[in-house]
Amino acid sequence: MNAAEREFTAYTGSEALEHIVYSASEIADRVARMGADIAAAYPRDADVLLLGLLKGSFVFLGDLVRQIRRPLQVDFLVASSYGKGTKSSGIVELLYDPRAPMAGRHIIIVEDIVDSGTTLNQLCGGIAARDPASLEICALLHKRIAPDLEWEPRWVGFDAPNEFLVGYGLDQAEDFRHLPFIASLRT
Known part of the structure; x- marks a missing residue:
């Protein structure tokens, strides 16, 4: 067993x-x-609200907000389109809608990974209808495979390979979120 395999086994x-x-x-x-x-x-006086898309973005969001040296607020969205599988069902269920007011604010949706684009397309339309001053997306990973992505992220951490990725908040059936790195799941 090599060093990478030992590290995987230690965590998983x-x-x-x-x-x-x-x-x-x-x-x-x-x-x-x-x-x-x-x-x-953003100007220093801009009213900025980050909306973390849970559960996958929680690790990324926690690290990101500590690196944004300016006033801001944080709230969350909870949506699901994967269930226990490794492919999006195509049906997005909003499980938690943020309570923070959005009208006139600069909204940044913080997403772990842009894959099919289904979740972002559905959520961004609903948020845009709440009359924010601006609406942007910050994604840690972008696979660039969504054929009908209506809302392109402004900030992208990495262009990701078309593999099922886990770790650093990303999961497969709630496993692997705790990994300090991002790895490809053996399928």
């Missing part, structure tokens, strides 16, 4: 992962740069 108790796609240090460096870019994009 199995050999379910193919390889590390993005290391913890690569992620930390990129998140710091994204935070600086977001802070620079």
Whole structure:
């Protein structure tokens, strides 16, 4: 068993992962740069609200907000389109709608991964109808495979391979979120 396999096994108790796609240090460096870019994009007095799309974005969002050196607020959205599978069902169910007012505010949806685009297309339309001053998307990963993506992310951490990725908040049936790196799931 090589070092990568030992690391996978230490975190997962199995050999379910193919390889590390993005290391913890690569992620930390990129998140710091994204935070600086977001802070620079808005005037200091702008009313900025980050909406973390749970559950997948929670680790990314936690690290990101500490890198955005400016006033901001945070709320959450909870939506589901995967269930227990490894492919989107195409049906987005909104499980938690944010309570924060959105009219006149600069809204940034923080997403873990843009895959099919179904979730973003459905959620962004609903948020845009609430009359924000602006609506942007910040995604850690973008697969660039969504044929009908209506809302393109302004900030993207990494262009991701077309593999099922887990770790750093991303899961498969609620497993693997705790990994400090992003890895490809063996399918």
